[in-house]
Each structure stands twice: as structure tokens, then as C-alpha cells.
Amino acid sequence: MTSVTAGRATHARGSRKNGAADMARATRQSRAAVARDFQTLIADAEQLLQSTADSVGDQAAAARGRLQESLTRARERLTEDMESITERGREAVAAADEYVHDRPWRVIAITAVAAAAAGFFLSRR
Secondary structure, eight states: OOHHHHHHHHHHHHHHHHHHHHHHHHHHHHHHHHHHHHHHHHHHHHHHHHHHHHOOSHHHHHHHHHHHHHHHHHHHHHHHHHHHHHHHHHHHHHHHHHHHHHOHHHHHHHHHHHHHHHHHHHHTO
């Protein structure tokens, strides 16, 4: 392998590792944002319940409005996150497919070792 080819291969591996780290970081951030949205939703729902128990006037209508806004924001955020996760999943599948096509014997060897290890540990039961 020439030094140029080796450099490209090293760069490609580094890019994939960085991409995986970026994907993990984005997933954690998305989960945290969704968790915050649902905490807000729960707080608004609790406030709605309290306000409707005491009175049924303008206060209940305002609480229902805030609850509806929170639900709408949570649904939009969930839709965006699901689209993002789906896209990242497609990218991961494409990277795995490329890796398998570039290194079929390595993948076969890794799979054989994993299957042998699983068979060994399962037979010890």
C-alpha cells in the first residue's frame, strides 16, 4: 500500500470515528431536550389539574392553552428528533455496508470469533 493510500485509509477511519462521536453527542443532546420538553409538559399538566379543580373560568382556559402549546412543541421536537435519528441510522448503515465491502475477510473472521465465543459461553451453562 502506498503512503497516499494509507493516508486516505487512516483519514477515512478517523472521519468515521469522529462521525460516531458526533452522532453520540447529538443523540445525548436530543434526549436531554426531549426530556426537558416532557418535564415542562408534565408541569403544565399538573398546573392544569390544580387550576381546574379550584375554578373553571379564565384560569383553566389559560392553563389548557399552555398545555396545548407544550404538547405541540413536544410533538414537533419528537418529530424532528425522529427524523434526525433516522438519517443518522441510514448514515451508520451506509458506513457499515462500506466497511463490510471494503474488508469482507476481516468481517468474516470477526463474526466467526464472536460466534465461537458465544457458543463457548452458552455451552458452559
